[in-house]
Amino acid sequence: MIRLCGVTKRFEGATVLDDVSLTVPTGATLGLVGQGGAGKSLVLKLVCGLLRPDAGQVFVDDDEVSALDETALMPVRDRIGMIFQNYALFDYLTVGENIAFPLRQRRAASADEITARVTKRLAQVHLPGIEDRLPAELSGGMKKRVCLARATIHDPPILLCDDPTAGLDPVTTNRIFALLKAMQVERAATAVIVSHDVPSLLPLCDRLAVLDRGRRVFEGTCAEAEASADPLVRAFLHPEVTP
Amino acid sequence: MRALLDLLGHAIRDARFALTVGGRTVYYLARAPLDRAAVWRQAFEVGNRSVLFVLLTLGFLGAIMNLQTGFQALRLFGDASLVGAQTMPLVLRLFGPTVTGLMVATRVGTGIAAEVGSMVVTEQVDALRMSGAPPVDYLVKPRFVACILMLPALAVLGVTASFVAGMAVSYGAFQVNPATYANFDLVRTGDVFEGLLKALTYGAVIPIIAGAAGLSARGGSEGVGQATTRAVVNASLAVIVLDFVIGGAAFVLRT
Amino acid sequence: MRGLAARLGGRFLDIADVVGELALFTAAVARAGVRLRGDGRETWRTLHAVGVRSLPIIVVTAWFAGAIAVLQVGEYVVKYRAYEVMGWGFGYSVFREVGPLLVGLMFSGRVGAHNTAELGTMTVTEQVDALRVLAIDPIEYLVMPRLVAMTVMMTLLNVVGDVFALIGGMVTADVLIGVDPYVFWNSFIEYVKLEDFLNGLAKAFSFGVAVGLVSCGFGLSVRGGAPGVGRAVNACVVASAVGIFVLDYFITHLLR
CATH class of the missing domain: 3.40.50.300 (P-loop containing nucleotide triphosphate hydrolases)
Structure with missing residues (x-):
């Protein structure tokens, strides 16, 4: 609540x-x-x-x-998972590292598990296989979806x-x-x-x-x-x- | 008068915020694990960005100092053979570390403020906070450790550049033999310590002040520009003031 | 090894690029200068803005520059009990070297960086293009007033800086070394010559020109949005610092 x-x-x-x-x-x-x-x-x-x-x-x-x-x-x-208005993707990290960031920072899972979850999440937002691209190479809609993936990677209830x-x-x-x-x-x-x-x-x-x-x-x-x-x-x- | 008071207010606010950032950096240094890879990356950045710049400026500084001292010595004693001996202590305890500090404040300080500032205005810092990465821990701490490691090294390089350039100029302008120039009679161990202490202190202070300037950036590209300007000015001023404080303490200890 | 050589070579090409671009820019400014073109009102406004922005920081810097110089000279003064040369040693080093150098570096950080950010923002937001469309030459309207204002102000600020450095030096000499301000002042007046002061002034003037040219040049050549402005500010302060040291060397050599 x-x-x-x-x-x-x-x-x-x-x-x-x-x-x-x-x-x-x-x-x-x-x-x-x-x-x-x-x-x-x-x-x-x-x-x-x-x-x-x-x-x-x-x-x-x-x-x-x-x-x-x-x-x-x-x-x-x-x-909490937060989706920012202007994406707020870390521009020096790749898409995969961006999405994995909240998990890595919290040491919430093993490295293999994190990779697996990132792959799964990217597929869910219909952007499979773009882990190694940089945010600057993406279109606005793609960035929004990456942002969505990052915000929900740790399965927040809010x-x-x-x-x-x-x-x-x-x-x-x-x-x-x-x-x-x-x-x-x-x-x-x-x-x-x-x-x-x-x-x-x-x-x-x-x-x-x-x-x-x-x-x-x-x-x-x-x-x-x-x-x-x-x-x-x-x-x-x-x-x-x-x- | 209003403008002056305004400025004083700004200065006090900047200083207080920098102190807060400094305090938090030390706190995270004690409490949170250090990301060594990030420190190395930053150390490489600091070195890579400033090594050429420091060598160039300190080289010219050595040349200038030896010219000034040489002209003066010629006028007074008609002999410039002691320029090397006379300039060496000054370079070691004052110009080497402090001008290196000013150059790093300029080169690296602006870089840190611009990076952190653009992360603030694009909400990346908010995203860090949401991801369980405190900005001071994640952004400032590695730069702090990297600068503390790199500044003494850069100062040593700077002193060397200044020494070599001074030697060349003394030979060119006053025909001082390089062997005569390399005279360390007037140098004391204390001078070396004073220089290193200064370099270490600048290394600790510059990233904190620049990081604080970046973290307090507000509102678009103009805000980033202002943060960058503030970083150079505040960090340079801090270097000059600290030079006076450490130099003054060393002076009192010496005499 | 090849990677390193390539990187070094690339670095030098970059530097050559910057130097060449600045030279072309200087030539364009010089043409406008010879024709005595420039906007008078804009010049006054900029003079005021530059002065207000940098005066306090220069005063503080100069005070400490004086104090630092006294600490360094003080060592020999105490050693040889030569209190009567305090003011001379101080004046020689501060007026000729330490003063203009520190004031110049601070001026570049405060005014030059700000100027690059301002012109850079105008460039990326197409305000400069808008001027061109209105048949207003950005060099006459934007660059000349700033260049004049920065040169004049840097020279004037150096005079102000000399005064405050003197005060800082006297206070420090009195408190830390025990040199009476009266003794200090006498030795200063007796030994420090007008040419020491003018030497510093010539340096300050040239630093003003350099910072003005570099900051305007980098500001107007900004590409690529907000990050571009940040990069330009960084490049400006770095290039200004190198320019200040190089000019300092040559002027020291010429005006011994």
């Missing part, structure tokens, strides 16, 4: 998250929606403790992430996706969402997915939250979102009718 209670975050005087509360029950998937600069990526970084809130608390299961130091955060982060289809063409976008769906079915992970592509996002989500300039304007089930009268929620759910 992921819980944000009254979280506020400021950057150099500007309030970028203002008293935001969210709940993601175990096994559920939350779609996090909002315009650019609404604070969506920030929520994800707060959840994994990469940033600290100025007020409020952040919980992952029973751990209060917002109160833990970097060392104490390690076991929490072991349970998955955070920061705009997994940003800057991708519609075909690749569909492929990524299909992959996410497949992974979700396979392991029933708790997940938060940030996106502005709501029509593609809806089939994956149990719940939806909408942020607007740092404030939460909606949180509820997808059915509740459909029924919402809030103009921004409507604009996101039905982009085709918005003037």
Whole structure:
């Protein structure tokens, strides 16, 4: 379970998250929606403790992430897989080394086992046999999938996706969402997915939250979102009718 | 006046952050295993990047010092045969290690800040933290150990380059016989120790300051550029200040 | 062995490449300089920016340069009890050598690196191309003002640096060696000649030109996005440092 209670975050005087509360029950998937600069990526970084809130608390299961130091955060982060908006692949490591990195760093498995798991994971994201390429040689969609593979290599029960289809063409976008769906079915992970592509996002989500300039304007089930009268929620759910 | 106070504020913030990074480096050095392969890779990088640069600059420095000292000696005593003896202690305890330190701060310091800084702005450092690799442990520690190993070695090479260039210039400009030039009468063991201590200290401080500058990079390519500039300036300044501190302590001990 | 030879050869080709490119760039700048082309307002703005950016760091550096020089001279002063030559030994080494050298290196790190980053970012974001399309010559509009500002400021900063080095030297001599500031000042005034000061000034001037040319040249030739800017900054400070040492050597030789 992921819980944000009254979280506020400021950057150099500007309030970028203002008293935001969210709940993601175990096994559920939350779609996090909002315009650019609404604070969506920030929520994800707060959840994994990469940033600290100025007020409020952040919980992952029973751990209060917002109160833990970097060392104490390690076991929490072991349970989280994070897909970064701009891939964040280590550009000096090969694809194989990138995906193996979280396992190697944690000394979680033997070398042979790691290699086997990397091979298997690459096949799962439909990129078999590219272990020895460097990230710079890949296209955007391929990098996203490698990032997905790296984020899930240690089988985390929680998955955070920061705009997994940003800057991708519609075909690749569909492929990524299909992959996410497949992974979700396979392991029933708790997940938060940030996106502005709501029509593609809806089939994956149990719940939806909408942020607007740092404030939460909606949180509820997808059915509740459909029924919402809030103009921004409507604009996101039905982009085709918005003037 | 505002600008000056602003600058002071920045300096204090940079220094505090560098101290934090330094403290964490020592902590991880004591607590976490050292990745020897990474250290060797970094040591090779440091050496490979700066050896030619250090040889070149220190060579010219040796030539310049011997010219200055020689001209002065000619004017005062009409004899420049002691330039080698006179410049040697200075090169050993001051110019050798300190100018090598400045050059490494320039060459390697900018490199570290640029590498780490671009990893920060592309979220690779966040990805490290998510993968159970603390950035200071994974990025700064190997560079720290590598620089401590390499800086004394580079300083020795630099002193040698300076010695050889000085010898050549003294022969060319003042007809000082190389055998006369190679006069170590004024050198004491203390000078060698002082020089090595300085080199070691710079080796410890430069990667920390450059790493801290890189880790505090914010916002795109401009942020990386700023971090790089900050790394050269802060690291060079630290070298100069530490030279004064160590040199001052050595001076007080000597007299 | 062959690999090493190839690498060394490649390194020298790279260096030759850089030197050649800089020479062409210098020629282009010189042409604009001869025609006295340059943007006046931009020059004032840059002068101010360069001065503000580098003054504090130069003051601190110069203070320590003076202090360090006193430590080195102090050894002989104490040994031979020749307190009355303190100011002379100090002035000779600082004004001619240590001052301009350290101030020059710091100037290159602070102003040169910043300049390369700035011009580099303008280049990779196509702002320089935009200038060309507007029929504005980047050399007249961007390079000349910076070159003039950096040369003038480096020369002026060297004077400021000499003053603060003197203060740093006097304080250190008083505290650590026990040379009375009055004695220090007298020996300084008596023995240090105008030519020592001018010698340093000539060096500072040439370092200013070198840092200006190198930083503008590297900035405008940046390729390949943000990492390219980082590489250019690195190359700029390295090339500036080499330039400073080489120029220092030749000027020392010429103006003995």
